[in-house]
Amino acid sequence: MLQRYDLSSEESAYEALREILQEIVLLGLADAGFFNKAVFYGGTALRILYKLPRFSEDLDFSLIEHDMDFDLSKYESSVVEMLATFGFEVDIITKSKDSSIQSAFLKGNTLKHLIEINTPKDIRERFPKNKLVKIKFEVDTNPPLEFKSEKKLLLAPRPFMINSMTQSSLFAGKMHAILCRKWANRPKGRDWYDLVWYISQNIELDIKHLNARLQQNCRFQDENEMHVPQAVDKEFVIKLLHNRIDNLDISAAKDDVVRFISNSKELDIWSKDFFNMLIEQIQFK
Template sequence: MQEIALAGLNRGGFFEKAAFYGGTCLRIFHGLPRFSEDLDFSLLRPQTHFSFEPYFKTLREEFAAFGFEVEITAKQKTAVTDIASAFLKKSSSLYDVQVAGQKAMKIKLEVDTDPPLQFATEEKLLIQPYSFYVKCFALPDLFAGKMHALLYRKWQNRVKGRDWFDYEWYVRRGIALNLAHFCERARQSGDWASDTITKQEFLALLQTRVHTLDVASARQDVVRFVKDAEALNIWSQDYFLQLGAMLVFA
């Protein structure tokens, strides 16, 4: 269903203005072995009055071509009251795509209309439901966004183990982290005051975060999203610290 949504957005010209990022992007295009279904997008440049509504028509038409009826609704964001919206930016737009069929399902779409910059994009080929290209964040910038979430995500009293699973995935594959994009994100969120950040400063932030991590809670959060639960048994504060020592930076 996510692929059909991407096809509809592509047909409507959405990727001339925006790029795909987040966990579902990582799963579809890079083989991240955990379940993720939300579709997260970033405009290529800030656009305060951006509207997603012009793309509703091609989304509906794309789903209809495959025998599905969809209802698209814009969600009005209020004060943070639940976990699902705990990390939504005030400058983002949120939409629900309700798909009717043999089994009703809902896809959440979020568009960041005031994105932190200093990121690169690449055209990634998707061959389902047919062949087309999707503009995506480059891996070093996807990694930077993930580490910003890992270090600063406000999830009340819960730990988002999916952040730690993705962190492990990036490090094991030797993917470089774009510090410049991380810094842009941290400055925009009010978590970092300087225009730059050094490797040493970043690693100090990571070490502090690891030392406060409830590993058992992190494991419990992610286990239902992965096929190989035994792979999580190695998780510990020391494990994540040693992964940090293996980080490479762009």
Template sequence: MNSAILQDRLAQYQPRDKLEELRAVKEIAQEIALAGLCRAGLFEQASFQGGTCLRIVHRLSRFSEDLDFALHNADATFHWPCLFRELEEEFRSFGLHLEASDRSQANQAVKKAFLKEDSFGQVLKLNFPRLRSDPQKVLIKLEVDTNPPSHCTSQISYIDFPYPFSVTCHDLSSLFAGKCHALLCRGFVKGRDWFDFLWYVSRETV
């Protein structure tokens, strides 16, 4: 059964506390979302980028919150809801209930959507008790840059959960360039930026 696949995946994380278990559940949801986006054809027109790309594709040793993408070619007409049906069906195939909502604004190049899932607690056997004050839903933000910078290079990478599928993603040099831009241009300091920067440097990324 598909629920057993999810349970086995959760066990692989070997979470030591409730926070690690919550993060593992969210990452499982992220991978299911990527599989659904693959089926919906997103990677024919966009590349995976950002911290979660580093985490899932390149095994960066920190969890990441959002799923970020950049179109291969500028297109202000990009519309997230065109992909929602495939996403909802992907989650439903694992016995999960997904709510998808478009939060894009017409005057912004970065189009946003949110995915909410509230049934993991019924499908999975969780090891750490949940309190009423704990998050009851898994929330994933999707962002796609519809007017991306030029000269980024993409490659095909493969993910093996929840089943083998391929994603188009920015290569390490392009990801590193994006991180340098964040470090130089972000108006405030994020510790994760420096963590990622040191990860790139340790691998002599250029």
């Protein structure tokens, strides 16, 4: 399992472990039929399915259709049993259903699991014995629809199939986060890193799905009393992006993402001018 990873530091070993656990969670969900009802999306989908060159923390899913009676806890046993099959003992807690987002939190002993995947001893010795590895996964039971999905084949830890949003719809989800996430003084640099990746890969933005997301909610725009038209277009999106870039703390954004990437020099070019020029290259679908 470790052959794919750089294990030269404590941070890289921890992120490798978390990603291995994420893949096993996906396998457990797939075996339980979860992907008959849901699709994978978000930063971890981009990382696992398309080799985004940064690590990601959470597993995000959207139901294919609205279902407020959906119960994530039904899949707990399949996930726990699958992890146990590979030698990982974890606790899993499902958050009570008090909103349309259902959450579960998985945690296990980092040191024990690093031993299980044969992490070099000199790396293991840097971890305190009680350090936990944690993974959160969330399911949107009342999602904005109009997205496209596709079947994807994963080969690790063994071959299995899942459903995922297409890259264009994934881009729309990321664009919604960039336009609507509340920052205060802590912008999420990972959003901006992913934006660079999407544009550099010439992935088209699914404007129809973005519009569905914006119509459902947009916290930043609501709190700033900015009107979202019934049908957003390229000009509207670019205008909002320029507004967000004007208020972006570049240094804080770099600080957020740097621990998730292997080459910090990728961030040297980041500036407001860079992002303002970059967004003019977005392709809309």
